[in-house]
């Protein structure tokens with residue numbers, strides 16, 4: 198079933214059927230003022246922190262679903278009939294009520310049409326502002342005069358800490374009140390505490406209206422809704438009058454009513470504005486929206502802001518869905534994960550007050566091909582979360598103070614122990630950053646460690662490698678510590694992780710490149726020796742003829758061994774054996790073939806198989822989950838990105854594309870009833886074949902899948918791999934892509950790349966003509982670029998050996 202379509206020109210996803218299987222969401226604003234909104238206008242807002250700056254309430258995982266929200270009600274004053282500007286919460290019958298939701302880049306437009314009245318509500322946070330605007334256009338589509346009332350409604354939290362607001366009712370129910378001034382409801386919180394000279398304690402919220410006088414208002418949720426009613430039928434709307442009631446100690450809300458007379462064809466515009474500002478500022482903000490053009494200009498600014506970022510990389514391939522994802526939606530999701538980390542969605546309630554090390558370092562990769570300069574600050578920040586001894590801190594708090602952080606094991610430290618993989622993610626991220634930006638001097642930049650001391654980036658990286666080498670087990674592979682990438686796999690202090698071993702191998706190859714550039718010969722010879730040893734162990738001890746193991750336990754027992762009754766084949770070691778460059782051609786072919794035979798499903802490859810039921814060991818915590826769910830054998834979506842990349846690096850364009858399509862949200866646009874999640878964003882995982890809900894996806898928006906699949910598309914399928922010297926171009930595409938184009942901004946230059954594939958190749962060597970001159974190999978040296986460049990890349994049709 199299909200609920201909407203991609204509007205490429207507008208970079209919008211248009212939901213034409215409002216009864217989507219789940220609320221389909223979008224993000225507004227920035228970390229200074231952020232909001233999440235569904236196609237039913239459900240969702241919440243927050244200032245800086247989803248956990249501690251919560252302004253609007255949202256009842257997660259509740260019934261009725263997806264409430265509260267940014268609701269606008271319309272009531273016909275003649276008939277008494279009323280509805281909402283989004284289908285829910287009133288939920289008029291869909292044969293009478295038409296609705297469309299356009300999720301765009303940081304804005305959402307929801308329109309309705311019912312009984313001769315149409316509405317269009319634009320929701321956005323203007324660029325650089327710390328409040329949100331709901332711009333309503335309401336129009337009489339009929340040929341007789343209509344009298345209507347419009348109600349805008351926001352349910353405030355009573356405490357900006359989400360958890361307190363939800364559970365500490367003996368306190369939070371008694372600390373706020375609301376009042377009304379001219380065109381706005383004000384909510385005051387702990388009113389007589391912490392006041393500055395102006396009488397403000399910085400916690401005043403307002404909900405105001407511009408564009409029409411307020412005819413009545415309400416500041417009390419219960420008064421608005423009425424006893425034993427809900428947002429579907431609030432008593433104040435039914436009655437057509439909000440009663441001008443404040444809240445004193447109970448649940449605060451902001452509700453504003455405007456009565457409008459609409460001549461045939463007449464349209465009116467109102468703006469509701471919501472934010473955390475003292476009254477005088479609220480007054481000023483609201484007055485700006487008396488000018489009807491103000492919001493329109495702000496909307497244009499927002500669109501320009503995104504266009505300027507996304508236009509830096511765009512593709513035109515024969516596959517429209519691929520284009521939608523790479524050009525707009527996957528890219529946008531990468532920005533959202535980069536900006537919001539795992540802070541706030543309909544699944545994450547906002548309680549994680551910091552940046553997960555691996556998650557964030559991975560997220561950065563998703564935007565590097567667009568805005569390397571924007572990534573730099575965050576890369577620095579992550580390095581400052583690395584300890585003097587080279588490990589990454591599992592979580593870097595928002596109030597991180599490099600040089601003063603308590604470490605795992607020290608008194609006062611209150612998060613997880615070290616994990617084996619965190620700092621190793623820095624290597625591909627830094628290499629990609631340098632490739633995109635050309636800023637090789639970044640390696641010399643001095644950055645403090647989390648606990649004490651400082652060093653240049655090169656030394657930070659050396660210590661990360663050393664940390665892994667010093668924490669190795671009986672076979673010389675890195676130990677698993679608290680977990681590796683897989684949060685549920687605890688190999689322990691002595692048990693070894695094959696996935697981390699491949700990461701370490703990759704890290705050493707990247708560091709070797711840097712060491713050679715810097716002529717650091719001691720490091721070069723040490724790394725050559727260590728990589729040789731590691732590679733030998735991986736291939737001698739961990740290779741089983743058709744697969745690599747997942748790990749070796751302290752007892753010497755193998756995890757992911759062919760004879761295990763359960764979990765005898767794991768996806769990540771196979772893809773990473775290729776990505777790291779550790780597997781030779783034959784093993785790489787073999788391992789990937791085993792994956793295809795054993796793990797692939799119509800929704801991608803499962804993370805391992807069979808799922809644990811009876812034979813899990815102590816550290817295999819995925820057994821907590823049902824088979825085919827999450828880490829226990831689902832199609833874990835992030836891992837699809839690595840598989841696509843691995844197949845691409847092998848030149849297996851058809852396979853890479855097959856996996857891409859299986860996991861691409863856009864590909865399932867017409868199977869939304871199965872996938873359920875937004876068809877324009879990746880989720881964390883998809884239920885595997887042993888679940889009765891095979892194909893159902895979960896944990897929308899904030900997931901490492903976004904960046905990993907993005908990297909797989911850009912560096913893998915499209916084969917655009919910038920290095921310090923220039924851009925290496927090595928596409929690996931389905932053999933029926935006969936021609937496609939890529940437009941890329943690269944260090945201030947423009948590249949217009951046409952890839953020709955007359956013989957239906959799926960990878961292999963290419964011939965490149967740069968501005969008419971044939972290059973000797975597949976590297977386009979930066980020094981040879983003009984400001985504008987025409988590149989013709991010809992795939993000559995050499996098939997991979999398989």
Ligand code: GLC
Pocket residue numbers: 553555556682683684685828881900901
């Ligand atoms: C989740 C976590 C991520 C972890 C993955 C696998 O996506 O956010 O950090 O690597 O699960 O366990």
